[in-house]
Structures are given as C-alpha cells and as structure tokens.
Amino acid sequence: MRIKLYDIAHSRAGDKGNTLTLSLIPYSADDYPLLCDRVTADAVSRHLQYIVAGEITRYELPNLPALQFVCQQALTGGVTTSLTMDTHGKSLSYALLEMWVDTEVNG
Amino acid sequence: MKQHIRIGCGAGFSGDRLEPALILVKQGQLDYLVLECLAERTIALAQKRKRQDPTLGYDPLLERRIESLLPHLVEKKVRLITNMGAANPLAAAQKVIDIARRLNLSVTVAAVTGDDVFSLLSENETALETGKPLMDSGTLVSANAYLGTDAILPALATGADIIITGRVADPSLFVSPLVHEFGWSLEDSNQIGQGTVIGHLLECAGQLTGGYFADPGRKDVPDMAHLGHPFADVSSDGTAVFGKVAGTGGMLTVATAKEQLLYEVMDPSRYITPDVVADFSQVRLEETGLDQVKAIGGRGETRPDTLKVSVGYEAGFIGEGEISYAGANALGRAKLAGSIIQERLQDRFTDLRLDYIGSTSVHRTNFGHYPDPYEIRLRVAGRATTAQHAALVGEEVEALYTNGPAGGGGARKYIHEVVGIVSTLMDRNKITSSITVLES
Numbered sequence: 358m359r360i361k362l363y364d365i366a367h368s369r370a371g372d373k374g375n376t377l378t379l380s381l382i383p384y385s386a387d388d389y390p391l392l393c394d395r396v397t398a399d400a401v402s403r404h405l406q407y408i409v410a411g412e413i414t415r416y417e418l419p420n421l422p423a424l425q426f427v428c429q430q431a432l433t434g435g436v437t438t439s440l441t442m443d444t445h446g447k448s449l450s451y452a453l454l455e456m457w458v459d460t461e462v463n464g
Numbered sequence: 465m466k467q468h469i470r471i472g473c474g475a476g477f478s479g480d481r482l483e484p485a486l487i488l489v490k491q492g493q494l495d496y497l498v499l500e501c502l503a504e505r506t507i508a509l510a511q512k513r514k515r516q517d518p519t520l521g522y523d524p525l526l527e528r529r530i531e532s533l534l535p536h537l538v539e540k541k542v543r544l545i546t547n548m549g550a551a552n553p554l555a556a557a558q559k560v561i562d563i564a565r566r567l568n569l570s571v572t573v574a575a576v577t578g579d580d581v582f583s584l585l586s587e588n589e590t591a592l593e594t595g596k597p598l599m600d601s602g603t604l605v606s607a608n609a610y611l612g613t614d615a616i617l618p619a620l621a622t623g624a625d626i627i628i629t630g631r632v633a634d635p636s637l638f639v640s641p642l643v644h645e646f647g648w649s650l651e652d653s654n655q656i657g658q659g660t661v662i663g664h665l666l667e668c669a670g671q672l673t674g675g676y677f678a679d680p681g682r683k684d685v686p687d688m689a690h691l692g693h694p695f696a697d698v699s700s701d702g703t704a705v706f707g708k709v710a711g712t713g714g715m716l717t718v719a720t721a722k723e724q725l726l727y728e729v730m731d732p733s734r735y736i737t738p739d740v741v742a743d744f745s746q747v748r749l750e751e752t753g754l755d756q757v758k759a760i761g762g763r764g765e766t767r768p769d770t771l772k773v774s775v776g777y778e779a780g781f782i783g784e785g786e787i788s789y790a791g792a793n794a795l796g797r798a799k800l801a802g803s804i805i806q807e808r809l810q811d812r813f814t815d816l817r818l819d820y821i822g823s824t825s826v827h828r829t830n831f832g833h834y835p836d837p838y839e840i841r842l843r844v845a846g847r848a849t850t851a852q853h854a855a856l857v858g859e860e861v862e863a864l865y866t867n868g869p870a871g872g873g874g875a876r877k878y879i880h881e882v883v884g885i886v887s888t889l890m891d892r893n894k895i896t897s898s899i900t901v902l903e904s
Contacts (some may be wrong), residue, residue, distance in 0.1 A: 367683060367719065369676065371728030374593050374887070380726035382719065407829040416732050418745055420761075421722050427730050437505045438779045438884040440817040440845040443826040447676075452827045 358460045366392060368450035377409065377431035377446045379453050381424040389422040395458040401426055404456045408449065426453070465700065466495075466645045471638055471662075472695035474533075475499040475546075476669030478506050478523055482532060484669065484693035484712070489536045491709045492695055496641045497537065499529065499546040500634050500667050507631055508776025508883040510551035511606035521552030522559065522628075530563050537625065538569050545616070545637050549628040551606070553577050556628045557902050564904035571904050574624035576615055578897030579631040581773055581890060582607040591775070591886035598775055601886050606776035609890055612738025612767070614650060615897035616640035622901050631774065633737045635663030638696075646700040650767075653740050657764025658702035660735065660742040665706060665724050665759060669693040672706065672724045673755075674714035687713025705758045716755040725749070725759075738771055738892070740764035770889035779884035782847050783854030785861025786821070787868075787875040790839035795823060797869040798840040804868055805844050805860055812856060813846040841874075847882070854879050 362368075362381065365388045371378040381396060383389050398415040405413070411429025418425060432446045433439045443449070472494045474485025478501045489497055501523050514521025523529075526548045537544055549556040557575035564571045585607040587599035598604060608631035617640055619627045629637070639659040642648060648655045665672055672694045674685035685691075692712025696704045708716055725744060729735055735742040743763040750758045785805075789797045802818045809816055819825035821841035844861050848854040858877020865872060 363682075367679075367723065369723040369727055371726075373728055373730065374885075376730065378726070378728055378730065380723060382722050382726075384719075408827065414731075416745075418726075418732055420746060420748060421725070423722055423726060425726050425729065425732055438847075438882055440782065440815060440847060441826075441828075442819055442821070442843065448826045452829075452831075455831050 359457050360460055361454065362396065362456045362458060363454040366454065368453050370447050370450040372432055372445045375430055375432045375434060377428040377449055379426040379428065379450055381426065381453060383422065386422055389419070391458070391460065392424055393417060396424060396456070398426070401453065401456070405452060408452055465647050467700050468697065469495040469641065469645050470695050470697050471496040471498060471641060471666065472693065473498045473500065473666040473669045474693050475501055475529070476667065476671060477501060477503060478525065480669060482529060484691065485529065486532055486536065487709055487712060488693055488695060489533060489540055489542050494540070494542045494695060497542050497544050498637045498666065499544065499548060500637060500669070501525070502547040502550055502631065504774055504885050505883060507550050507608050507774065508606045508885060511776060512883065514551045519555050522550050522556035523548035526556055526559060527563065530560050534563060534567060534569055534571070538571060543625055543627070545627045545641065547629045547632055547637065549575060549630045551580070551630060553628045553630045554900060557900065560626055560628065561902050561904045569904065571626060572622070572624040573626045573628060573902045574619035574622050575900045575902070576611065576619050576627065576629040576632070576897060577900065578615060578895060579608045579611045581609045581895055584890070584894055585773065585775070589888045591888055593886050598886060598888060601884060602777035602779055604775055604777050605883060607773050609771045609773045609895050610738055611771070611897055612636045613640040613643055617644055619899045620644040622899060624901060633739070634667040635660045635737050636739055638663030638666055639739055642698060650739065653764040653766055655702055656740040657742040658760070658762035660737055660740055660764065661744060661747055661759060661762030662696050662698060662704045664735070665721060666694055666696055668724060668727065670714065671727065672720060673708050673716050674720055677720050677723060683719070685715055689713060703758070703760055705752060705756060707756045716757055718749045718751050718757055721749045721757045721759065736768055738767060740767050769892060771892045771895060773888050773890050775886050775888060776883045777886065779882040780847050780849045781851045781854035782845055782880055782882055783857035784843065784845045784878045785858035785875065786841055786843045787861050787864055787872045788839060788841045789869065789871055791871065794838065794840045795820065795836045797871065798842045800869045801842050801864050801872060804864065808860055809846060809856065813848065815847040817845045819843045851879050851881070
C-alpha cells in the first residue's frame with residue numbers, strides 16, 4: 358500500500374541562510390521504523406529535486422522519535438536576497454509531506 | 465541562590481503580537497520575561513536606520529511594547545531581558561528611561577554593547593556561505609557578532625530591572641538568567657546544554673504553544689486568535705516544565721515541543737551557540753499535565769573559540785509586479801502573460817523570476833498531482849542596482865492590463881531595498897562587550 362507522509366507524520370521547516378531544515382515526526386512512534394526505512398536522504402533528494410539543489414543529510418532521533426533533514430542550497434540564495442515568494446521556505450514542510458511511501462516491508 | 469525560577473517568552477520575532485507578553489507579566493507569575501525580536505536581517509536594516517539618525521536603530525516596536533509592559537513589570541517585579549536594542553542598545557535604553565519618566569516609574573536599565581564589530585572586521589575574511597571574501601558580496605553595511613551569556617551576566621549582576629542587548633544568540637537570552645540565579649558554571653557544558661534546550665524551546669514564543677503548527681482536521685489548535693505564549697519553570701538542576709497561562713489559546717503538547725526542538729537545527733547533536741555546543745539528541749519530552757511538557761536530557765560540549773558574525777551588505781533593489789486571471793484557461797492566460805514579460809524584460813534583468821500564485825509559487829512545483837486552479841496570479845520579481853530600474857518590473861506587469869491576455873485584473877507593484885546577509889567567524893578574544901547602566 359502506498360501512503361502519503363502527510364497521513365502518518367508532521368513536519369516543521371526552518372531556515373539558516375540558504376539551508377533548509379525539515380523535521381519529520383510520526384504521529385505514532387510505531388511508524389518511526391517505516392520512516393527510517395523509506396524516507397532516506399536519497400529518497401528525499403529525489404522527491405525534492407525541484408526545490409533542493411544541494412546535498413541532503415538525514416539525522417535520526419530515536420528518542421523523540423523523529424528524523425531531521427538538512428537541505429543545502431534549498432532557498433534560492435537565502436532569506437535576504439531570494440526573489441521567491443517564500444524566502445524562508447517556511448511552507449516547504451508540506452512539500453516533504455507530499456512524498457508517497459510504500460508500506461509493504463519487503464515491497 | 466534560588467532553587468526555581470519561571471521565565472516567560474512574550475515575543476518570538478520583531479513583529480510578534482503585543483498582548484501575549486502583557487498576559488504573561490500580569491497573570492504568569494514570572495521572574496523573568498524575555499522578548500526575542502531580532503532576526504538575522506533585522507539588525508542590518510536597523511544599522512541603516514541608525515546611520516540616518518543616531519538616536520534610532522533599535523526595534524521599531526520597542527516604544528509600544530515597553531509602554532504597555534513597564535507598569536506591570538514594575539508592579540510584579542519581573543525583570544525583562546530583550547534584544548530590542550538591535551543596532552543601538554544605548555539609544556533603546558535611553559528610550560526606556562524616557563518612557564519610565566513619563567509614566568513616573570523608577571527603573572534601572574542596563575544596555576549590553578560590543579556586538580557591533582564592523583570596525584574590527586576585514587573585508588577579506590571569508591564568507592561562510594560563499595567561500596569567497598566578504599567584499600565580493602557587495603558594499604558592507606554592518607557586522608554584528610552573536611554575543612553569549614558571558615556578555616549578559618554582568619548586566620544581570622548590576623541588578624538592573626531591564627536588560628537591553630543588540631545581537632546575542634537567542635538561547636543566551638534565557639541561559640543567562642539561569643546561570644545568574646542558579647550559579648551554574650559556564651564551564652559545565654552539560655548544564656549549559658540543557659539551558660540551551662530550554663532557551664531554544666522558548667525563543668520563538670508562540671511556536672511552542674500551537675503557533676506554526678495547526679492543520680485543521682489533523683492538528684487542531686484551540687483559540688488561535690488568543691494564542692498564549694509559553695513560560696518555563698526551571699529547577700536549579702535544569703529540569704524544565706513548560707506551560708502557558710490558563711485561559712489563553714493554543715496548546716502545549718509533546719508534538720508542538722518536538723517541532724520546536726528541531727526548528728532551524730542543523731546537526732541535532734551539535735547545536736552551536738556562543739555558550740556551548742549543545743546536544744539535543746538525548747532530550748526527553750513528557751506531557752505532565754494539560755498544556756504542560758517536561759524537558760530533560762540536554763547536554764553539551766565546550767563552547768567554540770569563535771563567534772559567528774552576521775555581515776550585512778547592499779544587495780540592490782527588488783521590483784515586483786502581480787496580476788490575476790480567473791475562470792476558463794486562467795493558468796494558460798497567466799502563462800501567456802508570463803511569457804510576454806519574460807520576452808520584454810529578460811535582456812534588462814540578470815535575475816528575474818516568474819511565479820504562478822495558486823499553482824507553483826511557493827514550492828516551485830505541484831508534484832504533478834494537483835489539478836489546475838480556478839484562479840491564478842502571475843507574480844514577477846527582478847533585482848536591480850537602482851530603485852528606478854527595479855520599478856520596470858511592476859510597470860511592465862501593470863501594462864498587461866491593456867497589452868496582455870484577456871481578463872487580467874488586480875495589478876499591484878512594489879519596490880523594496882535589499883540588504884543581504886553573509887556570515888563569518890571571529891576569534892572571541894577580539895570581541896569585548898560592555899555594560900552601561902541608566903536610571904530613571
């Protein structure tokens with residue numbers, strides 16, 4: 358079965374210069390292993406290919422549990438000089454939540 | 465030494481609502497109120513205001529915030545720590561004294577200065593973002609170092625009622641009263657790391673209590689029109705329980721706290737401030753009651769030898785123009801309008817951007833699985849070195865009324881000056897902070 362991240366997780370976007378941070382927090386801790394398995398840095402890079410130009414690093418926080426994605430060159434120059442509407446990228450949490458994942462363990 | 469203090473955060477950015485801080489002071493039984501009002505770029509803009517008028521350069525809302533808060537701060541004996549000094553903490557302190565005299569209140573204000581390192585900066589230093597010398601970015605207009613808790617502590621030691629800073633690291637606004645009251649050692653990195661977790665959770669005010677969180681039907685937040693801002697009850701061992709004033713809107717849950725804990729964090733095990741390299745990865749959050757979350761487990765390693773410096777530079781002007789299309793083939797007509805603008809302006813702007821508001825303007829894509837909207841707004845933005853040149857963008861969009869596709873309406877045009885920001889690192893030993901105390 359394919360589901361959208363929006364259905365099982367929430368996210369908040371933050372900015373530092375031209376770097377975008379995206380948290381990914383499962384509503385249920387039971388879904389954390391699925392997120393770890395499916396939502397890899399590579400998978401997010403492919404999903405956000407029109408948004409993030411640079412490298413994406415993923416950090417795992419099993420205590421919360423949550424994942425944190427740090428996306429380089431994601432804000433078209435950064436808050437202060439970008440020509441985009443959303444210069445901070447504050448809306449981009451919902452771009453991550455648009456991602457579809459397969460819930461079959463060996464799918 | 466106290467065993468327990470309560471710190472509230474009544475503003476998370478310069479333009480934040482005014483009344484949540486007032487509610488915190490009047491009903492929150494606070495020991496300290498923090499107002500965090502200084503974003504990365506805000507200080508560069510403030511430096512420009514100061515240059516035009518040496519009595520300005522502090523937060524534009526300072527007067528309104530202080531006028532409403534001051535009588536209650538005095539009555540409830542709540543100390544205020546704020547970075548509303550922006551580019552001019554001394555002028556801000558004087559302004560607070562003026563207000564206190566007008567209101568017939570007796571207060572002491574301590575201004576923390578030393579963050580302005582423009583005269584110490586070499587234009588040849590490398591910008592962290594570009595890897596090139598700072599001067600390559602443009603004409604530099606400001607340089608402000610992120611001062612830390614060590615710069616704020618002497619101000620607290622004077623006993624001043626109000627502490628006004630310029631650029632300091634946001635968590636340090638909260639760590640400093642903890643260190644001051646509990647006698648923590650600045651060398652105790654684990655203790656300062658936990659203090660930094662507390663500061664980080666509080667610093668964006670309403671973002672801990674349901675702001676920037678709600679999604680109706682999925683993440684419902686009650687009474688957001690009256691969102692309460694948070695406070696933390698901190699024990700001398702660093703254990704913190706976060707709450708908000710009963711009867712205010714919003715909510716405080718493990719979910720809101722998780723989102724805020726990770727907000728703007730790069731490597732969660734290495735969150736660098738002037739005070740510590742904090743480790744958020746072992747933090748544990750627990751709901752201990754309605755709108756009550758406990759946080760423990762913040763740790764840290766020795767503070768860095770360098771301080772981050774935010775450097776402002778002249779980045780020209782941005783001109784914008786917008787026009788709407790609706791009904792059948794709205795997106796087609798908007799895209800035709802966009803192509804006309806592109807053809808007319810592409811040779812006159814090296815940096816030109818077209819967005820289709822309602823479709824792909826904020827995510828730069830719609831991931832291919834949303835239908836075309838009923839209405840769409842073309843938005844064009846271009847950067848130029850002069851305001852006059854930037855104005856061409858809006859002029860061309862407006863001219864689409866009579867020269868563009870059918871049914872174009874609601875054209876608007878804007879121009880604004882841009883100050884860019886790059887960062888560099890500076891040896892902390894080169895930077896000296898100082899305290900000025902004023903009395904009403």
